[in-house]
Amino acid sequence: MPVINVDDLTDKDKALMEVNQLKLEVKLERWLTSKCCEEMKEYIQERVEEDTLVKGISEEKNPFKEKGGCVIC
Amino acid sequence: PPLETGGASSPSDVMTAASAVSSAVTVHQVAEKVEGLGQFVMKTRRTLKGHGNKVLCMDWCKDKRRIVSSSQDGKVIVWDAFTTNKEHAVTMPCTWVMACAYAPSGCAVACGGLDNKCSVYPLSLDKNENLAAKKKSVAMHTNYLSACSFTNSDMQILTSSGDGTCALWDVESGQLLQSFHGHAADVLCLDLAPSETGNTFVSGGCDKKANVWDMRSGQCIQSFETHESDINSVRYYPSGDAFASGSDDATCRLYDLRADREVAIYSKESIIFGVSSVDFSLSGRLLFGGYNDYTINVWDVLKGTRVSILFGHENRVSTLRVSPDGTAFCTGSWDHTLRVWILMC
Numbered sequence: 001m002p003v004i005n006v007d008d009l010t011d012k013d014k015a016l017m018e019v020n021q022l023k024l025e026v027k028l029e030r031w032l033t034s035k036c037c038e039e040m041k042e043y044i045q046e047r048v049e050e051d052t053l054v055k056g057i058s059e060e061k062n063p064f065k066e067k068g069g070c071v072i073c
Numbered sequence: 074p075p076l077e078t079g080g081a082s083s084p085s086d087v088m089t090a091a092s093a094v095s096s097a098v099t100v101h102q103v104a105e106k107v108e109g110l111g112q113f114v115m116k117t118r119r120t121l122k123g124h125g126n127k128v129l130c131m132d133w134c135k136d137k138r139r140i141v142s143s144s145q146d147g148k149v150i151v152w153d154a155f156t157t158n159k160e161h162a163v164t165m166p167c168t169w170v171m172a173c174a175y176a177p178s179g180c181a182v183a184c185g186g187l188d189n190k191c192s193v194y195p196l197s198l199d200k201n202e203n204l205a206a207k208k209k210s211v212a213m214h215t216n217y218l219s220a221c222s223f224t225n226s227d228m229q230i231l232t233s234s235g236d237g238t239c240a241l242w243d244v245e246s247g248q249l250l251q252s253f254h255g256h257a258a259d260v261l262c263l264d265l266a267p268s269e270t271g272n273t274f275v276s277g278g279c280d281k282k283a284n285v286w287d288m289r290s291g292q293c294i295q296s297f298e299t300h301e302s303d304i305n306s307v308r309y310y311p312s313g314d315a316f317a318s319g320s321d322d323a324t325c326r327l328y329d330l331r332a333d334r335e336v337a338i339y340s341k342e343s344i345i346f347g348v349s350s351v352d353f354s355l356s357g358r359l360l361f362g363g364y365n366d367y368t369i370n371v372w373d374v375l376k377g378t379r380v381s382i383l384f385g386h387e388n389r390v391s392t393l394r395v396s397p398d399g400t401a402f403c404t405g406s407w408d409h410t411l412r413v414w415i416l417m418c
Contacts, residue, residue: 014257
């Protein structure tokens with residue numbers, strides 16, 4: 001059973017938890033945001049052609065095509 | 074704002090000042106030259122009717138056609154979304170089944186809510202068999218279960234709870250393998266990193282924080298606090314290097330894990346209702362958000378603009394997931410129905 005319930009923590013407990021967490025995070029090595037965003041852009045562009053929610057899907061390939069029924073041509 | 078030179082600065086003050094001083098680069102600036110997407114409209118291709126009350130959660134099976142959904146009246150239903158047939162139904166002993174998940178094998182589902190537990194039901198091929206008889210209680214929290222997810226196999230489940238913790242459980246024995254403490258209020262959502270990126274997951278809570286955790290050590294590796302209200306949904310970006318969140322503050326946000334900061338906000342003045350659920354399209358170009366104003370807003374992740382607003386549900390959209398192969402997405406609503414949406418050429 002998980003050992004704590006947040007309802008049992010005092011404000012001081014919560015603040016202490018937060019400060020300890022921030023002390024850990026201060027040591028993180030961070031990449032430049034511009035580099036990360038550039039990579040994100042490239043990742044998307046490599047894959048967007050196969051993304052059927054961006055490019056659309058034809059009726060033949062559509063797994064959720066209209067069920068049965070008659071078509072009047 | 075300049076850093077305080079005299080007196081004690083808490084680590085929090087230092088962090089806030091540091092992020093304000095560094096330039097606020099966003100994805101949109103980097104993507105300035107990227108061609109915008111036209112306006113396009115996704116359509117509902119299936120409507121799943123059968124729940125007697127608010128749909129609270131849904132999940133896709135890896136076979137891309139089956140869906141499990143859970144509702145306020147305690148019912149959990151497994152659907153074949155191609156035919157809209159109900160394949161299994163089970164009534165939980167509690168109401169408000171806020172969480173449900175499909176096992177990777179497709180042979181079981183997990184669910185829970187106000188019972189403070191997560192239970193696993195093996196799905197029988199025999200439609201007449203009573204699913205409830207085979208139920209296995211796996212997780213026990215001291216408050217409601219808000220979300221659950223199997224890990225890479227049917228053997229472990231990750232849960233989040235109103236008791237402020239997340240936990241990892243062994244399904245067979247029900248043993249607690251690891252617990253995750255750090256949120257200062259209810260945890261509302263979680264998402265596992267794509268398997269290639271290793272053993273981490275992200276959680277979001279009523280403390281407005283999104284936390285990234287190491288599953289083995291139980292340690293919180295990174296945390297993000299830029300939302301102004303409860304975070305209802307978190308979802309990893311397909312590469313695993315970022316994640317999106319949706320909040321009661323009516324915004325969706327994108328956080329890059331390597332930059333360790335927020336890199337985009339998806340919002341409009343006209344959107345004032347909370348976001349209940351978010352998910353990405355296959356490539357990560359689109360971010361879908363289900364909102365409490367009954368709509369779905371579709372965002373261009375790179376440009377930051379809204380490319381579509383989808384109407385159809387007659388009450389809050391409470392849950393939204395893109396299918397495993399990215400061909401469709403499914404929404405569940407307080408209007409008792411689920412809808413499967415696609416984009417036609």
